[in-house]
Amino acid sequence: MITDIPMTRGLGSSSSAIVAGIELANQLGNLKLSNDEKLQFACTIEGHPDNVAPAILGNLVIGTNVNGRFSAVKANFPNFALVACIPSYELKTSESRNVLPRKLEFNIATHASSVSNTFVAALLTGDYKIMGQMIELDQFHEPFRQAMVPELKPIRKLGHRCGAIATYLSGAGPTVMTIIENKKVDNFISELKKISLSLEQIKIISIVHDGVTVM
Structure with missing residues (x-):
């Protein structure tokens, strides 16, 4: 795996590795995971949706843990x-x-x-x-x-x-x-x-x- 995200700098390098690993498994295993399934796996590994959810869904994402299930809402971020x-x-x-x-x-x-x-x-x-x-x-x-x-x-x-x-x-x-x-x-x-x-x-x-x- 090759990444240009600097590590231990607060830019989500560990989250990107988690998301990449899940997607690699999805592709190589032909698992046909939905975004929600990827989200649940990633949040379980990471412990929260803060970085993995936007990496999976893109754009602005706000999420939380609701009774053991992770929920994430995607919205548009302004063009800044x-x-x-x-x-x-x-x-x-x-x-x-x-x-x-x-x-x-x-x-x-x-x-x-x-x-x-x-x-x-x-x-x-x-x-x-x-x-x-x-x-x-x-x-x-x-x-x-x-x-x-x-x-x-x-x-x-x-x-x-x-x-x-x-x-x-x-x-x-x-x-x-x-x-x-x-x-x-x-x-x-x-x-x-x-x-x-x-x-x-x-x-x-x-x-x-x-x-x-x-x-």
Whole structure:
């Protein structure tokens, strides 16, 4: 198996391997698995649908575990560019998880959930200003992980200056992702190169709408 997804960078390299393995078995064994069957297998292995579901289905996917069965809803993501700022260092998911609290105060948890709900509503109704604000108001993981990724704050600050929609920590990190209009990408990357950051790569990523495919 060959992949160009950097490992231990918060870009879903392990999830892509799981999805690829299932599809290889599907093709070689002529299993004729449906997308839902692939989803159930992948989520059982991964433990959650966060990365495997969009890899299988494509586009924007929101999912969860409902009584032992994984459900995923596919929706359209707006035509924005995603600029991935990939640091030169690795950050294992296990290490990134260790800094997360085991419990949250009730008021923090309810606020964090309302932020997530408002993000989804803003995204689906095309209110991208509110969407971006909600992305950057995450209370579940970024406040605890941002100390491990010093690039997050300066890139987010630059994103605001360059008119980006939002900047956030990709997965468990350390990759920092910025959602931005296509016409603003060149200027954003040009400005990125002017500030001192420990980046290995800057990649422009586009949304794949069809999910896993056999070429």
